[in-house]
Amino acid sequence: MKATVTEIKHFAVHDGDGIRTTVFFKGCPLKCLWCHNPEGIAHAPALALRTEKCTGCGACAAVCPTGAHKIENGVHSLDRALCTACGRCERECFFDALTLYGRETTVEELLPALLADRGFYESSGGGVTLSGGECLTQSAFCEALLRALKAEGIHTAVDTSGFVPREALARVLPYTDVFLFDVKAIDPAVHRRCTGQDNAPILDNLRYLDAAGAKIEVRIPFVPHHNDGELPAIATLLSSLKNLTGVRVLPYHTGAGSRYAALGMENTLPDVLPTKEALEGAKAILREKGLRVID
Ligand code: SF4
Ligand code: SF4
Incomplete structure (x- = not known):
């Protein structure tokens, strides 16, 4: 079995607890205006x-x-x-x-590179994170890789948009220690305008994982003039979950700008960056609902 990945990032510190190695898979069903991994959107490799x-x-x-x-x-x-x-x-x-973004690989090829960082995982409480793109567009491979990692005693995280078939989540659930789950908007019109897709399957999948007892860290991309008005509704939804470990607000940035041009893609990145005050305001809304905000 093969998968297409764009990058393996060692010593990642923002992709879950501790020091992690993150595997970025290629292909994503969403088209977020603010995407900071444009090389991960298309399924096919791109130069x-x-x-x-x-x-x-x-x-x-x-x-x-x-x-x-x-x-x-x-x-x-x-x-x-x-x-x-x-x-x-x-x-x-x-x-x-x-x-060249996108190379085919196998579990057997990936595993040694991921296990080589075991010492860092053990000393920091870290592990391996599968990300993208949307890693669960290649869910059979993810299942096989996660199973192999769990057999080695490695902590595993799956970073997902949630816009995936229920079966994809179900197949990785037994081998995933924590889901890093994006929530971008509650208002369906806002979500569709910002990502090109309906959010009903995403919110259903979030409730499914919660009901299944999965540990969930929710991540909210915070983009002024696009989804910043969604924080109160997101906070209300999250306060109803039973297995939320925390919530992280991800301030929008324009770091991927040059990659759009290099890939020959239309640059959809918004102009306005969040201010420190707006960011703190967003976190305050979450805290007021009793949520644990991870800084
Ligand atoms: S542009 Fe580069 S990657 Fe594409 S076919 Fe030519 S040599 Fe191969
Ligand atoms: S420097 Fe430019 S012309 Fe030379 S190999 Fe690289 S891309 Fe091609």
Whole structure:
């Protein structure tokens, strides 16, 4: 069995408790305006070209079997329709101008890299987190990987948008120590405008996990003028859950801006960043409902 992943990030400290290694899977059914992992949205592998790093040396064009690279008059263009994601050009570029996002891997290949950090997990109370994209678009693989990690005694977390079939959650549930579950909006119209999808399945899945006794850490992306008005309704929903370990407010940032351009994607990132006061106000709304806010 194979999965497509974009990155394995070691020493992650924001993807659950302790020091963690995070596996980013490719493919996501949502299109959040503020997505900070645009390389994870499409299911297929994609080549990023950072023109600001390109020297125009032409090494990529020389090895590309499909003629996807063209360098004319100092301008480097990439025809993505021709790219088969073979990765040859990335290996030839000495200037870090090319990145292929999305490589196939197996549980047997991943496991040694994840177990190599065991000492850090044990000393910090950390473990392995599956993230994305939406990792549960590849749920059979996630189940196999999580089962293998649990057999090794590793703490596991699944970071999910919740916009997945119920069966996907059910199959990873026995091997997941905590779900990092995104809640972006309660108002269906707000959710649809911000993500392109209905939130009813997400909220149903959240209640399902809670009823099943799963530990859940809810994460709220906080985006001014988009979902900041949703905090009171989100707080009310969360206060009804029995197995919530805490809630984290994730302040929107624009760090992914250059990756949209490099991937040839439309940049949908909003302009306005949250102020410190607005962020603290959001946390106060959650605390007023008796929720544990994780800073
Ligand atoms: S190999 Fe790298 S630096 Fe050279 S032309 Fe291609 S992208 Fe630019
Ligand atoms: S990944 Fe392969 S097919 Fe795509 S541009 Fe590079 S060399 Fe060409």
